[in-house]
Amino acid sequence: MIQGFESDTELPRVKLVAADMDCTLLADDGSMPPHMLERICALDEAGITFCAASGRPLYTLMDMFSEVADHMALLSDNGAAICCRGELIYKDLIDVPTYHELIDYTLADGRGCPVVCGIEAGYLRRCDEVYDDFFRRFFTKIVYLDSLDELDADVNKYTVYFPDRTAEEVFASTYDAAWSDRFSVTNAGKEWIDFMNKGVDKGTGIERLCEHLGVAPAEAAAFGDTYNDIPMLKAVGHSYTVANAEEHMHAHARFLAPSNNDRGVAQVIDRLLELVS
Incomplete structure (x- = not known):
């Protein structure tokens, strides 16, 4: 049974702290905990690496943490690109014919909007620009195209946006069975179904980052x-x-940490910093 965060008696041994962004580190209004950047630097000074672990693209995370990027790690696109203290240590690309196959499937299904997540930008159809305000929360660089048919870019994740928030149902009914044998396919909340190459997810991403840092996953x-x-x-x-x-x-x-709106991640980090000081 899950225990309160105060029950983690081995917390002082932690050398890497990884936090999802939306609905975990960020409050419902999208805001970062107050003084979060100072916490990241304090962890770094204590020999502990903070990692933002997100389905968001690397360039978006870089924008969000630009002031402290050299003091932390960024695990983006559910592990398809990893940056540590300003150095890109891993990326995994989906080949062009394969992501076009995924686009065609999404358009034939008709229930979601295809979003091609490139290393440099997110590529979307111009007809989906009606959702631009929502997309800009996650993609700080967007290229709208009349058609995705001729797209040829370095892509490390493909995602489908469901404006009616039915991603979980659609995943369970069709997408999982259709694609999980070839890809790491997952829900990222009620709006998104994400595709990465097989073997790419936040778990393998954390393992790769641990290896780079010389940290055991147990830490x-x-x-x-x-x-x-x-x-x-x-x-x-x-x-x-x-x-x-x-x-x-x-x-x-x-x-169990307190909720995102109660800044639960920050509360646990504060406890960690107090214990190692």
Whole structure:
């Protein structure tokens, strides 16, 4: 049974803290915890690496953490690109014919909007620009095209946006069975279904980052709230869900942190910093 975060008696041994962004580190209004950048630097000074672990693209995370990027790690696109202290240490690309196959499937299905997640930008159809305000929360660089048919770019994730918030149902009914044998396919909340190459997810991403840092996964902590966080929670020794996570998620973590709006990740980090000071 999941325990309160104060029950993590081995917390002072943690050398890596990885947190999902939306609905985990960020409040419902999208805001970062106050003084979060100072916490990241304090962790770095204590020999602990903070990692933003997100389905968001690398350039968006770089923009969000530009002031402290040299003091932390960025695990983007659910593990398809990893940057540590300003150095790109891993990227995994989906080949061009394959992501066009995924685009064609999405358009034939008709229930979602194809979003091609390139290393340099997100590529979308111009007809989906009506959702631009929402897309800009996740993609700081967007290229709208009349058609995606001729797109030829370096792409490390493909995602489908469901404006009616039916991603979980669509994933369970069709997308999972159709594609999970070829890809790492996951829900990233109620709006998104994400595709990465097989073997790419937040769990393998954390393992790659641990290897780069010389940190054992048992010495890593991770925080999450939804399906695409499950591999990451399974990979680490200190797994936390936030209190606002869906109930089924708590079975995948050892410890319960306060909710995103109560700045639960920041509370646990503050406890860690107090214990190692």
